[in-house]
Every structure is written in structure tokens, then in C-alpha cells.
Amino acid sequence: MTSPVRLALLGCGTVGSEVVRLLHEQSADLAARIGAPLEIAGIAVRRLGRDRGDLPVDEALFTTDPLGLIKRDDVDVVIEVVGGIEPARGWLVEALRAGKSVVTANKALLAEDGPALHDAAAEGGADLYYEASVAGAIPLLRPLRDSLHGDRVNRVTGIVNGTTNFILSAMDATGAGFAEALEEATELGYAEADPTADVEGFDAAAKAAILASLAFHTRVTAADVHREGITEVTAADVASAKAMGCTIKLLCIAARGRDAAGRETVSVRVHPAMIPLTHPLASVGDAFNAVFVEAEAAGQLMFYGRGAGGAPTASAVLGDVVAVARNRLAGVRAPSESAYADLAVRPMGEALTRYHISLDVADRPGVLAAVAGVFARHDVSIATVRQGSADGPAGSGDAELVIVTHVAPDAALAATVEELRGLDIVRSVASVLRVEGGA
Ligand code: NDP
Ligand code: HSE
Numbered sequence: 001m002t003s004p005v006r007l008a009l010l011g012c013g014t015v016g017s018e019v020v021r022l023l024h025e026q027s028a029d030l031a032a033r034i035g036a037p038l039e040i041a042g043i044a045v046r047r048l049g050r051d052r053g054d055l056p057v058d059e060a061l062f063t064t065d066p067l068g069l070i071k072r073d074d075v076d077v078v079i080e081v082v083g084g085i086e087p088a089r090g091w092l093v094e095a096l097r098a099g100k101s102v103v104t105a106n107k108a109l110l111a112e113d114g115p116a117l118h119d120a121a122a123e124g125g126a127d128l129y130y131e132a133s134v135a136g137a138i139p140l141l142r143p144l145r146d147s148l149h150g151d152r153v154n155r156v157t158g159i160v161n162g163t164t165n166f167i168l169s170a171m172d173a174t175g176a177g178f179a180e181a182l183e184e185a186t187e188l189g190y191a192e193a194d195p196t197a198d199v200e201g202f203d204a205a206a207k208a209a210i211l212a213s214l215a216f217h218t219r220v221t222a223a224d225v226h227r228e229g230i231t232e233v234t235a236a237d238v239a240s241a242k243a244m245g246c247t248i249k250l251l252c253i254a255a256r257g258r259d260a261a262g263r264e265t266v267s268v269r270v271h272p273a274m275i276p277l278t279h280p281l282a283s284v285g286d287a288f289n290a291v292f293v294e295a296e297a298a299g300q301l302m303f304y305g306r307g308a309g310g311a312p313t314a315s316a317v318l319g320d321v322v323a324v325a326r327n328r329l330a331g332v333r334a335p336s337e338s339a340y341a342d343l344a345v346r347p348m349g350e351a352l353t354r355y356h357i358s359l360d361v362a363d364r365p366g367v368l369a370a371v372a373g374v375f376a377r378h379d380v381s382i383a384t385v386r387q388g389s390a391d392g393p394a395g396s397g398d399a400e401l402v403i404v405t406h407v408a409p410d411a412a413l414a415a416t417v418e419e420l421r422g423l424d425i426v427r428s429v430a431s432v433l434r435v436e437g438g439a
Contacts, residue, residue, distance in 0.1 A: 083108065159249055351409070357428075
């Protein structure tokens with residue numbers, strides 16, 4: 001057996017402690033797979049005195065000096081499971097420039113400033129792996145980065161946030177409102193004390209940026225991603241979706257397109273959308289994640305599993321550790337970042353979407369024609385119209401109109417809704433949702 005590959009572990013919380021456990025429990029298998037044992041050189045944490053239960057590790061390995069640990073000569077690979085932008089960015093740039101391979105689960109940093117890490121990796125001739133940063137345990141980035149490199153990916157549609165999927169699934173199953181479902185998610189430990197990053201879509205947007213960068217060989221950052229969360233989704237929206245044979249999911253969508261000049265572009269967005277119950281993503285319930293990839297030759301591919309949690313995420317981290325350790329022993333590097341396509345990121349207004357709009361309108365002659373006229377003025381084609389009774393008191397002369405459009409630029413659809421809101425005959429716009437997946 002050759003000499004050990006020495007690891008610096010930055011962070012020993014939910015994910016880091018499971019990394020330690022797996023390294024311990026599977027040490028013989030990991031050594032056999034790599035051709036050398038893995039050894040923890042040190043573990044950087046914030047609080048030395050914290051109770052870490054029965055973690056199978058020597059106390060003397062803990063330090064509060066991450067940078068000092070990274071710089072040690074006997075450290076080959078740095079595993080970062082701390083999170084956040086700084087100081088993590090500084091640590092990882094330092095490690096990569098020094099030729100130490102990095103494995104990280106830090107989606108926020110990769111989405112905010114992935115290029116800085118990739119540039120540092122190229123400078124230092126080191127590997128940068130981050131499978132755990134998107135959809136936890138699900139092998140997804142490696143398939144996009146390696147297996148599909150002979151193909152052309154056209155679209156990636158995913159449920160990549162477990163907390164919001166739990167909340168929307170609960171709303172769908174019980175008819176509960178958002179606040180009630182969030183409370184349940186918090187009680188069960190799915191939602192964090194501050195759920196903002198999840199419910200406002202920041203977490204999913206970071207993952208969308210990472211997926212789009214890999215799928216389209218283009219640098220996409222969180223700032224390029226159109227983001228809407230689920231806080232405005234109501235029980236009435238969920239009921240409307242059900243009436244259409246649909247369910248509501250927080251989707252991340254990254255798709256190729258073309259601009260007015262015919263140049264290829266990419267649009268990347270995160271928002272709630274109605275999808276038909278027949279869509280493969282509709283049955284993804286609870287806190288599970290799934291990503292649906294459409295590629296030119298491969299066709300449709302679906303990746304499904306646990307997107308969070310200590311052990312599932314540690315599984316993805318360990319897979320990366322084995323890969324970088326093997327590369328190190330073989331004296332090779334993983335292929336560097338592929339961003340050659342450099343596609344322009346299309347603004348949300350130009351993304352092609354469909355809307356489901358539910359209106360309470362006056363029930364009298366000419367109303368439907370007036371409403372249809374607004375769609376026509378914005379060059380938006382109506383796919384279906386359904387009229388039902390509105391919630392107003394009997395004899396109030398109101399009706400409910402449910403309109404589903406054909407695909408149109410999002411800006412035209414948004415302008416249509418804005419004009420409808422201003423019409424006297426429209427008592428209220430009860431619900432506006434985007435529709436995806438052929439509903
Ligand atoms: P935790 O908050 O549970 O753990 C963070 C760890 O980092 C703790 O051990 C903490 O030390 C340590 N730490 C914090 N600040 C510093 C600092 N300045 N210097 C040294 N150590 C520090 O986070 P998670 O394990 O949940 O997440 C880690 C990463 O993994 C994040 O990037 C997250 O986005 C990502 N991730 C997490 C998933 C999950 O399910 N939890 C799923 C997928 C990705 P101490 O123990 O002393 O407090
Ligand atoms: N907060 C994330 C989720 C887990 O709910 O999916 C880590 O990505």
C-alpha cells in the first residue's frame with residue numbers, strides 16, 4: 001500500500017460529522033478502492049468545546065485555524081463543509097492555488113463565485129469536485145460533467161430544494177395554507193429556524209446556476225438566475241392546480257433558446273409552477289429531490305433521491321474524495337472547467353413560459369371578448385378558457401374565468417396580467433401561475 005492521502009476537513013456539523021463517520025466505518029474499503037488509505041490530518045471547527053457525541057475521531061485533530069490546517073505540508077486534499085461565501089472562498093482559493101484538491105458541498109459559494117474557484121484550480125493544477133452541492137446524495141453533477149459530454153443537453157428541469165417540496169406536497173395533500181405547512185416542516189426538522197434561503201428560492205437558485213453552468217458549458221452565477229419563492233402560493237392556487245389535473249412544484253429550469261438575432265442563449269429560472277400529474281416530477285413528494293434532463297441523443301433522463309441530510313450528503317462528498325484521491329495517486333487531474341460555449345443568459349422577460357390565470361369577472365355580455373382582447377393586444381395566444389361560478393354571493397353577477405395560455409415571452413404574459421388587473425370588469429385576479437410540462 002502506498003502512503004496515505006491526507007485530508008483536511010473544514011467543518012464538522014451535520015455533513016462533516018457524517019463524513020468522519022463514513023471515513024471511519026469504511027476505511028478498509030475506501031483504501032482498497034483508492035489504492036491508499038485516507039487519513040484525517042485535522043478538522044477545523046468554530047467551537048473546540050462543542051459536544052460532538054461519540055464521533056470516532058481523536059480530539060487532538062480539532063483546530064480553530066482552518067487556514068493553518070490547509071497550509072500544512074502533510075495535507076493533500078481539503079474537504080469544505082462549513083458553507084457561506086467568506087471565509088470559505090479565501091480558504092479554498094488558497095488550497096487550490098497551492099495544488100491541493102478541494103471537495104466542497106458549498107452551493108452558495110459555487111453559485112456566487114464559482115469562476116474564482118475554477119481559476120484557482122487551473123492555476124494550482126488541482127481538482128475541484130462539488131457533487132454534494134446540488135441535490136445531496138443524487139449523482140447528478142458527474143453525469144452532467146462526464147457521462148453527457150458526448151451529447152447536447154437542451155433542458156434541465158428539477159426539484160432541487162427538499163424543504164419547499166415538503167411544504168408544497170403537504171399543501172397538496174391536506175389543503176393547508178403556506179404558513180401552516182411551513183410550521184409542520186419546521187416541527188419535523190425539514191425547515192431551518194430561518195427558512196428564508198429555502199422558501200424564497202435562494203437555495204434552489206444557487207443549485208440552478210451550478211446545473212446550468214455544467215449543462216450548457218457556460219459560466220452562470222446566482223445573479224443570472226430569475227428567482228421566485230413559494231411564499232405567495234396559496235391554498236386556492238393548489239386547488240386550481242388540482243382542478244386542472246396538476247400539482248404545484250418549485251422548479252428550477254435551465255433551457256437553451258435563441259435570441260431575436262438567432263444566437264443561442266440559455267435561460268435559468270426558479271419559480272413555482274403547475275405541472276401535470278403525469279409529469280415524472282409530479283410524483284416527487286416529501287423532501288425528495290429529482291432532476292429531469294433532456295438531451296439530444298440520450299433523450300429524457302431522471303435523477304431521483306435524497307437531496308439533503310448528513311449521511312446522504314456525506315455519501316456524495318466521499319465519492320468525490322475517492323475520485324480526487326485516485327487522480328492524485330495516478331498523477332492526473334480531472335478535466336478542468338468547461339465553459340467554452342459562453343452562451344448569453346437570457347433575461348426572464350424573454351423566457352418562453354405559459355400562464356394559468358384565474359379571474360373573478362363581471363358576468364355579462366362582452367366580458368369574455370374584452371378579456372380575450374387584452375391577450376390579443378399582447379400577442380398572447382389563449383389555449384383554454386373555462387368559466388365557473390365565482391365566490392361572490394348568489395346573484396352578484398360574477399363569474400370565474402380560468403384561462404391557460406400557449407407559450408409566450410414571460411414579459412408579454414406579465415403585461416397581460418397587469419392590464420387585466422386594471423379592467424373594471426375584472427373584480428380580482430385570483431391566481432397567476434406558470435405552467436410547465438404540457439399541462
Ligand atoms: P453545519 O452548520 O451543520 O456545520 C457547519 C460546520 O462548520 C460546523 O462544524 C462549524 O463549527 C463549522 N464552522 C462554521 N464556521 C466556521 C469557521 N469560521 N471556521 C471553522 N469552522 C467553522 O452545516 P452543514 O453541515 O449542514 O452544511 C455544510 C455545507 O454543506 C454547507 O455548504 C451546506 O450548504 C452544504 N450542504 C448541506 C446539506 C445538509 O443537508 N445539511 C445538504 C447539501 C449541502 P462548529 O461545529 O464548531 O459549530
Ligand atoms: N435546505 C436544502 C433543502 C438542503 O431543503 O433542500 C441542502 O441543500
